Amino acid sequence: MILGKVVGTVVATVSHPAFKGRRLLAVRPLAVEGDALDEDFLALDTTQAGIGDTVLVNREGSGARQVLNNPDAPVISVIVGIVDSAYLEI
Amino acid sequence: MLLGRVRGTAVCTAKIAGTEGLKLLVVQPLNRRLEPAGPLQVAADVVDAGPGDLCVLVRSREAALAMPEVKFVPVDLALVGVVDELTVRPDGEFDYILKRGWNSFS
Numbered sequence: 001m002i003l004g005k006v007v008g009t010v011v012a013t014v015s016h017p018a019f020k021g022r023r024l025l026a027v028r029p030l031a032v033e034g035d036a037l038d039e040d041f042l043a044l045d046t047t048q049a050g051i052g053d054t055v056l057v058n059r060e061g062s063g064a065r066q067v068l069n070n071p072d073a074p075v076i077s078v079i080v081g082i083v084d085s086a087y088l089e090i
Numbered sequence: 091m092l093l094g095r096v097r098g099t100a101v102c103t104a105k106i107a108g109t110e111g112l113k114l115l116v117v118q119p120l121n122r123r124l125e126p127a128g129p130l131q132v133a134a135d136v137v138d139a140g141p142g143d144l145c146v147l148v149r150s151r152e153a154a155l156a157m158p159e160v161k162f163v164p165v166d167l168a169l170v171g172v173v174d175e176l177t178v179r180p181d182g183e184f185d186y187i188l189k190r191g192w193n194s195f196s
Contacts, residue, residue, distance in 0.1 A: 003188070007122060007184060008176065008178030008179060009175075010175075011175035012145075012171030012172055013174050014137050014171065014172040015137060015146065016136060016156055016171065018156075018170075019146075026176075026178055030187070030188050031186060031187060031188065032188050033187050039122075040121060040122045041092055044091075051179055052183075052184065054195035061150065073152075074148045074155040074156030075152060076091055076150060077091055084196045085192055085195060085196070086188065087191065087192050088189065090190070
């Protein structure tokens with residue numbers, strides 16, 4: 001799972017049935033100072049996250065299918081939490 | 091999962107079993123600013139998109155799961171949605187850096 005920031009929303013009315021009723025959001029991964037920022041990706045939301053929220057994203061298909069309770073969902077990235085704070089020790 | 095723009099179609103008369111009838115589209119993967127991200131690719135379409143459409147793509151094994159009937163097919167990019175509306179905030183608006191110690195987001 002990764003930490004990321006929600007930077008956008010995607011509306012796709014014509015879409016695969018597994019996407020119905022859930023919002024698709026554009027997420028950009030967080031990085032530590034000095035590291036290059038990764039590019040953004042799209043993730044299906046299961047937590048009512050919105051633009052500007054820091055989120056926990058599962059980027060693996062099996063976990064996504066488990067979260068969505070659909071063994072045939074063509075989904076890789078799923079937002080599974082809204083992050084309140086994170087502590088970086090070293 | 092990523093954004094893409096449909097650029098055209100690809101036609102294969104000889105296809106591996108299980109992929110007959112799949113509609114293949116040539117797509118350009120894009121980043122959030124709708125700039126090209128990498129080379130053109132071919133996606134199996136399940137939502138009847140057409141040239142010029144902005145679309146949602148799924149890579150990897152999950153692409154094959156999007157297929158309507160047989161899920162055990164050699165497909166690694168699927169077009170699973172047509173984008174009606176895209177809202178993306180400007181880059182400078184958010185801080186993407188994790189600092190040492192507590193980072194509070196709420």
